Amino acid sequence: MLHDHPVTAYEELVDRSRGRAMLVSCLELLAWDELTCMPRGGVGNRGRQTAYLVGLLHDASSDPRFGDLLELVEGSDLMEDPESASAVNARVWRRQHDRAVRVPRGLLEELARVTTIAQQQWAESRQDGDFRSFLPHLARVVRLKRDEAACFAGTMDAYDALLDDFEPGCTRARLARLFRAIQEPLQDLLGRIAEKGPMVHSVVLRRDYPIDRQRILGESIAADIGFDFECGRLDATTHPFFSCVGPGDCRITTRYDAHDFGESFFAILHEIGHGLYEQGLAPDAYGTPMGESSSLGVHESQSRIWENLVGRSRSFWRHCFPRVRDLFHTALHDIDEEDFHRVCNEVRPSWNRVRADEVSYDLHILVRFELEQSMIAGELDPSDVPGAWNERYARVLGVTPRDDREGCLQDGHWAAGQFGYFPTYTLGNLFAAQLMAGARRDLPDLDDRFAEGEFRGLREWLRERIYRHGQRYSADELVRRATGSPADPATMMERLRRKYEELYEI
């Protein structure tokens, strides 16, 4: 049927992939703008714009000619070296094409429209803690996501089909094993910490932190760590996120609270981790899988590394504390560097995932993972989410949200149709611990460098082992190659135990 040569076929696929990337790039901007700038009245139009581009994207991915060209490449020696750009790109294109031909265009367009409006409603419902006004939107999104999952019936478990979009190849069985391995050890560690009572200095993080100064601090630390403001920006939004519009245009956001130091600071570190990954991808490969991040789990590992494994380390605060004290001398007049580092690591389970400490964080994810599986399986009706949420929070974290704002309305992922996204946070923690252990082995003076405000060593290590590979390897393989061993929950737990036993003297 096709008379093309595999090499010209591959070139056409690259062109088509780059065209597709332009649509994705426009969608990124639509989404960023929606959360940062768009006036409320623009939501209907934004939904239609998004649906229109999603439709074009689907056309591009499902085009039979795309499939024909791909077959030609797959049958050629362009696949010989599995690590070559052609083989890597073809593998990912195959996955995208096979997904696209299964899911009808109309369903994706409707999802785009419905989730745009659902996200707007979520933001309003959350503000008022009013789950009832959000429920019809959530119900509609769940129904559509179940329809999407049903397109893979007979080939894949429903939840796995959705998860695959965020973490290719991952399954809920694997995630369930992971959570089984960490739930009890985490709860046990939490329990031992709780016996020690709250930290004596913890109130200092709630003093006055003028927002203009928080902004200055955030930008200066971001620049220290290596975020390139020539190719990016930092804004304030109700929910922190990152968005990569394209090469040279990577945007992060945070939220400021004048009486909470950590709120913006650690969110900035988190989003910078994402930003460094995007800014470190091979620009020449932009628009092809070789120039795209490996998986969401790997992406989250990058944010968790800078937020927690660097940003909550003793050596980081040796560098950072003098600057923070200069900016907030009134709030910090009676605390020293060591105690400030300690309170930044206070462990106290709460209703709040984004602000959660390292020990309780994955238990927040466990709750979401269980609930979203049940919704997709049709076992949990969206109207029962608040009750199920609160019941699990009480059981898993010993916490009872005061209202749905503190409960099931705190995150916007479900409104955005992102079922299968949450577990990638825990994969991120898992990968982050493994990667950081590897980096510390390869770079024994890492802490001395951090204390000097020198982060280039770690950044270059990550660029060499993670960023530049794009989608060359699966997430697991990438981590294994970077560190010499597969990501192991024991590594993560061991690190947490060591750190917090020392901090809490338990």
Add this chain to the structure above:
Amino acid sequence: MLHDHPVTAYEELVDRSRGRAMLVSCLELLAWDELTCMPRGGVGNRGRQTAYLVGLLHDASSDPRFGDLLELVEGSDLMEDPESASAVNARVWRRQHDRAVRVPRGLLEELARVTTIAQQQWAESRQDGDFRSFLPHLARVVRLKRDEAACFAGTMDAYDALLDDFEPGCTRARLARLFRAIQEPLQDLLGRIAEKGPMVHSVVLRRDYPIDRQRILGESIAADIGFDFECGRLDATTHPFFSCVGPGDCRITTRYDAHDFGESFFAILHEIGHGLYEQGLAPDAYGTPMGESSSLGVHESQSRIWENLVGRSRSFWRHCFPRVRDLFHTALHDIDEEDFHRVCNEVRPSWNRVRADEVSYDLHILVRFELEQSMIAGELDPSDVPGAWNERYARVLGVTPRDDREGCLQDGHWAAGQFGYFPTYTLGNLFAAQLMAGARRDLPDLDDRFAEGEFRGLREWLRERIYRHGQRYSADELVRRATGSPADPATMMERLRRKYEELYEI
């Protein structure tokens, strides 16, 4: 060839037109973001995004099936009533289709890429007053615009072909007549005013006007006039502009100078005029010509009405001055309402178009109109623009810019490839004077209403006669129908003479 029924053909055309509008809507957001938010490093990607969407837009407009469907409609009784939506839409689609089939896709894509980068460079060159760094970009844009115009060789004059994109049906011959009719009277009026010397109070506009308070004033006056912030926003940029992303999402910008009251204030009124027009278009007709503005000249008439014919009127300041004095009591402690109104109308030719008074404004346009015609005709080399600019400014306005920042680098239109845009400002002044004369005749108590802060009467008059008609009539016909007579330069000149002879007592 086509077996479709004219009615189903028309329906398909409406769908296609609405799809096209989605691309335009995305392009609007890309352009808005580029000027307000995009980090510098994103310019290459932005050029590629824009080119990609421009290519899709060209495909949509030039599609042979689009032409076939259109023929079917044009041969049917859907054209019977020339004011019906179907006839209006078909006429405009015809113009769009005929233009699109003449201009190659590649040329438009290149223009999109080149102008994106040229605009970024213009902003930097302007800041430094460095024409040399801008010249290669300008030369490239001019060459491409000449190529675009050449696509119409044999059917249309080169400049007219470009002008037609902004002001359908207008020609440079008609514009030349218009400028001939007003140049001498304007220069004569300027001369008589100059003899009176500068206004005694004019320094007050240069006192301290804290920017946060200017912002509050701008937003409150915008709301008074009827700009809907639920469906729009107001930002600060280096060059004020408006952008309509789509229904419910209309954005205006201004620039603030803490020592210049008029800089932001009148720019806001100007852009609000644009915004009200867009917010007043028929939302149901969105995505079809019936839901789009008539021409750029009509659009500019709306901005000039609110900036000048309302915003610089005596009655407007009766309403507005008390609020302004409350906000800026230090700057305005020694001036009263009447004198403040007078200084807002000071006539003093300068290098600055955006800040120009009503009498000299069209002479700024005349200079640009002449120069851009010469560039498109190939008679003026872009490298000679600064000299030609300064020579004409000296001759026409008696002003010599100190450098190219004050000279030919002050406007970004040419960097954006907008040759043929400038004269629509003068058409706007012409239409505005005619429309306002008509409104005053129909609404004799207009000034009393303005003095009370009540602008609904004028707004509703404009909605009824201009906004809701979309592209139903040509610009000239729209103005004629609204006011009972065609736009006449004599009306405009008569108003200017009466106003300024009274103000300057000449």
